[in-house]
Amino acid sequence: MSLDPLTALYKEASGSKVTTDIYLPAAPSEQRRYPVVIDIHGGAFMLGHSGMVSLPQVNDCLSRGWIVLVPNHRLCPGVNLLDGPMQDIRDLLSWIYEGHLDEYLSSQGSWRADLENVAAFGTSSGGHLALSLGFGVPKPVKAILSLYGAVNFTDPFWKKPLPHIAAKLPPNLEESFLNKVYEEKPVPTDSSVSLEGQTESGAAKGPNFSRPRDAFAFTQISRGTVMDAVYPASQSTDPKMDLIDPARNVSGDFPPTYIVHGMADTMVPIELSRELLRRLQEAGVRCGMTEVPDEEHTFAAMMKVGSRTWWLQREGFDFLESVIGKGPV
Template identity: 75%
Template sequence: MSLETPLTVLYKEINSSKITTDVYLPKTTSSSPLKYPAVIDIHGGAFMLGHSKMVSMPQINDCLERGWIVLVPNHRLCPGVNLLEGPMQDIRDLLAWVYDGHLDAILAEQGPHRVDVENVAAFGTSSGGQLALGLGFNTPKQPKAIFSLYGAVHFTHPFWKEKLPHVAAKLPPNLEESFLNKIYDEVPVPTDSSVSLEGQSESGASKGPNFSQPRDAFAFTQISSGNVISVIYPPGEPGGSDEGYKLVDPVQNVSAEFPPTYIVHGLADTMVTIDVSRELHKRLSEAGVPCGMTEVPGEEHTFAMMMKVGSKTWWLQREGFDFLEKYIGKGPL
């Protein structure tokens, strides 16, 4: 199995949505079962876009070289399902699926790899960062450590209602609401879309959104209008309000029991202000949670998809993986 051809398995099916995860396995010469730490790598896309192939392969390769099994899951996309009941529940169910031994049962048919369930971590980019952090609260068994790259958090911050003219400039004129609202008619709720937040293709190249597709047009319209949070988790939902978002916002769920957490965020990010990550780091520190934060000079949102291995940015973001390694160790190499 090459690094580019993961094992893809079904981890959940709900209301006809079949939800899969890609599983990347580190190299081994052993013929006997060996336990490896596992990390869950969650794609970004404003909770409305993207799929499991839209992640950084250099990051995955870095994890594999540390002897980690890497799971890259899909999840249901908003707004056909809300944030709490859709993406967050799917990723929490994936973690439970791993802990309950279902992945091991599949791996036993493939070769010697097994999961060290006492050493599981999670990381993600943008909305994926929020979903990784969402494993740190209201879950029966948390991951051992979490790494958020420019995660979408702190939903009561004024930024989440700000209009983004640079995103609006990408939109074609006169998009009709009836066209945009076709997204609500998608049955079953989809688990993948054609592009991620910045339009990366699976190879990482930017091909731009396809505004002839309601999902792309809808998502970018909501992002540009400052409506993302109200669309993915309407105020009428339990725990969803300007005052609260208690059930979905990691910032409001920090406690002394939160897993050790590392944060990386670009100083030039115009899609998710670095202030939300700073607030998360502040609250983690105040709660006594082992944590750290790296602010990356000159980097915009989604830089993990564009960065070159060996660049300054590469080494700076890698501090998050070094942090995870302190808690889950290396696998047998």
């Protein structure tokens, strides 16, 4: 198996070319099809790109015989959450189901996708986007894993300032500087740093606040205004919130769902995931949750393979395997 991905264009939107990385397991089998897992990066819907996911997680997926797709999506705020990131990831799912992934793979060898066993997972905002493939689509994924995903957007937390994030910002950032993100045309599908802390080189470095996008995103997080920035129509009493919040779309036919969340998370509190779990249980959805002791937000980026955290978060991937099975290995 190789960690050098292929890259395919899956959509274009107003000049934005939206791609997905494709990781393929070991030598292709001509007799069997491979389950497909979509791995969605985090970044508060405003940061990150497909190169900023956990490669140990990707490698774990490949060892299970899965094809792994790591998509980019357009970044807010130049486009809103519903019309940008959510629509892009849903269009990727359609691209898979409509046979375009197999068309692409046919030029690469004998890999073929098992379209009856497509799952999704993601971290933080990527967890939300994975959950968004369980509703509002003609054919949902078969299983979902949310790692500290953003949910329950009517909870008071989403309007709560975070002083520990504000402390990282330089003083006197001007609004005119922050708002330069709205001038980025076409809407970008990648940023130079992610909320997880990785840069393009994979190094664990913090944001560069001389860049408007980094400064804008962390300013919104610090002010408790992320939802206003990424989905301006949102209000706690606005029914349009039903269109974007997975927690408000749980029903008995929601896909089997597993949650992994750090117990020390201060950026997406674990109580939000516990509430999602409660709703899944009440709806009779096959589900489960692993609470990881002592871990803050974004732990997937920095965890050590073989550590306690590694084995605990891996329970989520075991859950996916119990639904979609293994591929040829």
